[in-house]
Amino acid sequence: MTSEHLVVFTRTAGFRHDSIPAGVGALRALGAERGLTVVATEDPDTLAAALPGAAAAVFLSTTGAVLTPPARDALRAHQEAGGGFLGVHSASGTEYDWPWYGDLVGARFDGHPALQPGVVQVEDHDHPATAHLPARWTFTDEWYHFTASPRGRVRVLASADESTYTGGRMGADHPLVWCHENTGGRSFYTSLGHTAEAYGDEAFRAHLRGALDWVTELSEKDR
Template structure:
């Protein structure tokens, strides 16, 4: 639990409860004003191809806590849950955006929840996908188009590599260096995202030779996107493949990158 030592005691308490129940159920950052916008942070894990629980990223919990903290600092309220039953037309009306934090696996939503989510976006809602939000709901074409691309593979571990910031004018990248070195789990995708504005690309050659030597299936070559945004089906969608590690949610640059994506999804900020 060392990851939580850098948070306030209040957030540590929330984290301990979340770790015990393996869900953060509808806790809210309540310090925002009555005019604050709200977001729904969603952390459910689905099932794998064998019907067993899919891989659960531990970073979902510090991710949810970090977004709540961003809310208190930037005048929005973050409700967090792993209950897909919150995806109803009536409940989603209160939110400006939904944020899926590494929601891996299939059958995360039932048909009624999918319909509510679709309607939410079509009526101007926003979506933010973090890391493994691209690793699920492979049979739901509408969702795949909203995310932009589906996960294919990654190298072992969290090796150091360098990101090329290909759009340095975006609200989600203008704070970043042109070449951004960090550690993460470097996702490759089944296909290139279509009709999106790519913000970040991975320089695969910057990783140690053994990284892709051991995992050639995780290579995409010179054009390896990692983050993008697009207006989608009446709403707004932002995806970043970063955020596998707990430490990501303590990195000031990553949090600023994520915050800009959230504010775009809420309709507050243009990209």
């Protein structure tokens, strides 16, 4: 997808993450590395106006019902025209009453244990978002549960090792990061990114960089 801008949407209608400003800053920097300007907004009308021609829409820690009908139409048109979508952290806790959005993200947020360190198991290193990571990556996050595992409908890139933290309830099959092309364009979701510190972590920033490269089709295999 060839374009010169990303749209970063950060509206919340539920819990609001203190890490959103750090996330916007990281995405501006990552976009600049690729010659992409960033339109950051919490206004669904601005989102709808900026989506046509955008390389990707990034939903950064959005929560609840945040889209108007025109914004929904614009997001769907963007994706069905081959645009990219990157959902970060609580993007999976957004627009619960819109089934199409649930398909776009891949799974629905269903709670989390306390913030704590744990281990991310990288299942697939053949992707720019995970190629740089070790097979077992220690990270501090909220270890989101989902109403159901998306495995079988998406390409799972990384999962949680629930034996390394307390409060897990999905068991052996606990995807955390995945991608797919089931709604027209490319869609990538990472459940990580709760803390502001994460966006300054080089491994996590490289994770986001690879995700952006993939959804905008700028990864090496697509050049």
